[in-house]
Amino acid sequence: MLNGTNLPALLDYLAARLDRQVAEPLHRQLYRALRQAIQQGLLAGDTALPASRVLAQSLAVARNTVLHAYEQLCAEGFCQTRVGAGTFVAAHLPEPAAWPARQTAISEALPLSRRAAAWLDVMGERVESASAAFAPGQPDLAAFPWLVWWRLLQTQQRGAQAGDFDYREEGGHPALKQALVGYLQLSRGVVCEPAQVLVCSGMQQALDLLGRALADAGDTVWMEEPGYRGARMAWLATGLSVCPVPVDEEGLDWQGRALPVPRLVYVTPSHQYPLGSVMSLARRQALLAEAARQGAWVVEDDYDGEFRHAGRPLAAMQGLDSSGRVIYLGTFSKVMFPALRLAYLVVPAALVAPLRLLQARLYREGDYTTQAALARFIQEGHFGSHLRRMRGVYARRQAKLRKVLEGELGEALPLLGGEAGMHVTARLPAGWDDAKVSTLLAQQGIAAPPLSAYCAAEPPFPGLVLGYAGVDDASLMLAAVRLAQVLREMGIRSSPIPR
Ligand SMILES: Cc1ncc(COP(=O)(O)O)c(C=O)c1O
Known part of the structure; x- marks a missing residue:
């Protein structure tokens, strides 16, 4: 069993999982290694994690790298910060359903190569439900x-x-x-x-x-x-x-x-x-x-x-x-x-x-x-007519999505893109954690991947990628209203669009 006080064992475990040769940022690698240790029970609930400065020094990484990893673990419910006491493994871990399926399926006895684990990480943690609003890149299969x-x-x-x-x-x-x-x-x-x-x-x-x-x-x-x-x-x-x-x-x-x-x-x-x-x-x-x-x-x-x-x-x-x-x-x-x-x-x-x-x-x-x-x-000519038809369907769907979100939130949720394609990107207020928003939405059955998941480094701003093509109009509208509701609950303030 690893624990925060058995620092050498924890350091060995983490050091073996950090690879400076791969493109995956170190904070992601550290976060993954810690999460894996928690999920596999190697770090028990309530265990104190080393102070960020100590861990950073021991692993020869920037302190921000550790802070970032800790923050992500806290955001996902794997850890908690206690004021004045530091960061602890959560006493009760999040529901396994919220965990990435592949992580739980990977057996310790048959681990993946480090490069495969890094590739999987690039693909994001959740397998988005292809049939749910707003899974990006999904065409309307019912209309084919x-x-x-x-x-x-x-x-x-x-x-x-x-x-x-x-x-x-x-x-x-x-x-x-x-x-x-x-x-x-x-x-x-x-x-x-x-x-x-x-x-x-x-x-x-x-x-x-x-x-x-x-x-x-x-x-x-x-x-x-x-x-x-x-x-x-x-x-x-x-x-x-x-x-x-x-x-x-x-x-x-x-x-x-x-x-x-x-x-x-x-x-x-x-x-x-x-x-x-x-x-x-x-x-x-x-x-x-x-x-x-x-x-x-x-x-x-x-x-x-x-x-x-x-x-x-x-x-x-x-x-x-x-x-x-x-x-x-x-x-x-x-x-x-x-x-x-x-x-x-x-x-x-x-x-x-x-x-x-x-x-x-x-x-x-x-x-x-x-x-x-x-x-x-x-x-x-079937291809041409399907294309023309779907162009019309998708344009109308996008217009409806815009109308609902603008009606609900006004200028507070600017939508970027949309001249072409099947998705738009919603810009969240500065400072918001888009991964956290996306996780909360996923818990409500809404697939809206965070913009940060499309970035190798820090995202230019927090956002959500919203596909609007793959579900029927009614489901799309319902999901849009629900999205606005969740964002309001999280503190977004609607501001009317000046006309
Ligand atoms: C930018 C981009 N390129 C390509 C693809 C499609 O790739 P594939 O032909 O492998 O389905 C997608 C699908 O989402 C995409 O978003």
């Missing part, structure tokens, strides 16, 4: 034209030849690549030949492929901060060093900062994830010039650019690129459904052959009959 899709799938499966079920190395079904080129040229301003398209099993696989194929372990990737956790996870898993770069209202804001030379630059220029800014034309051109100067690849993630609700549609950066540096990524997870696991890369001609081969050898290729059905879905 399933009958048409099943009919096309069946037709393809019935007519399939033996070869359709074999290993393939063509980078995707030719008909799907052809259909995609037509769509991308027209709708997204992407300039490409079908040969430049590689169909893969979801964007996550595309990111993993690029991390392995275009960079070596230890190379730097510039990544938007806040940014998409799936991408950060992929970069870390491929051994890259993630350099967080702030974003402003024009997108990635690297100018005038001393940053390591990047091998990859990952951006979401059509709709910054999650803050929602659209990268200006000037910034796109400057970034392309910077990438050329530094010899970097630009990875353009256009995950939901199809759903543009306001403002002038900007064509993809790929269409502006004259030096063959941009790799354009799109996914069918939002415009069709996530379980389809189909996404695509549009790569410069020089990368086609090596990436195809690497894709086929690293992961094998996917199911060509499903890809053929998807090609038909696009060619027969």
Whole structure:
């Protein structure tokens, strides 16, 4: 048993779990190590934790690192501070249901590798309920034209030849690549030949492929901060060093900062994830010039650019690129459904052959009959009409969400983004702990991930990411009213919007 007075044993335990080589901040590592010790009963209830100064000195970390970890443990109910006495393990731990399921499932006898534990931490602690408001990134599955899709799938499966079920190395079904080129040229301003398209099993696989194929372990990737956790996870898993770069209202804001030379630059220029800014034309051109100067690849993630609700549609950066540096990524997870696991890369001609081969050898290729059905879905116009319909549905849903939240809280809860996509980000009052707010909401069945979970360092401000696409209007409105109620209970003051 560890305890606060058996300091050497506790220090050994904690020191073995701090790794300065990984990107995960030390305060997170320390927090995780302490939480694990508490959850596993190694630190019993009511145990006094060492004074922050003592622990910081012994572990050779900043005192703030310890304070931060202690604060997080207190916020989650694992510890308590007692005035004048210090920080103690809580006598009664929070309900196991509030704990991350994976932590309780990981057996001591079969621990994860340290890198896997660090990756899991990047993904946040709670597995958000995909079916609840406001889980971000969830399309409305009830509105998908399933009958048409099943009919096309069946037709393809019935007519399939033996070869359709074999290993393939063509980078995707030719008909799907052809259909995609037509769509991308027209709708997204992407300039490409079908040969430049590689169909893969979801964007996550595309990111993993690029991390392995275009960079070596230890190379730097510039990544938007806040940014998409799936991408950060992929970069870390491929051994890259993630350099967080702030974003402003024009997108990635690297100018005038001393940053390591990047091998990859990952951006979401059509709709910054999650803050929602659209990268200006000037910034796109400057970034392309910077990438050329530094010899970097630009990875353009256009995950939901199809759903543009306001403002002038900007064509993809790929269409502006004259030096063959941009790799354009799109996914069918939002415009069709996530379980389809189909996404695509549009790569410069020089990368086609090596990436195809690497894709086929690293992961094998996917199911060509499903890809053929998807090609038909696009060619027969079902894709276009589903997109148009959902664009309208999502725009109306966002407008309703805004109306309810503005009506309830006025200016006190500014909503950022929303020109495109399926989510907005609500800005909480300065000084609020967004993780705590998110946990409280989760206890009420509301999924609203904190903005801090999308950041490698301190968030620019506290916030909540609110997906509005995946649930019906009535559930969305109810959740919005409940959200406002919870925030009011926490002390937010509604202030009317001046008209
Ligand atoms: C920024 C971003 N990129 C990509 C994806 C989709 O990835 P996948 O194709 O792996 O479902 C998401 C999903 O939420 C996303 O938010």
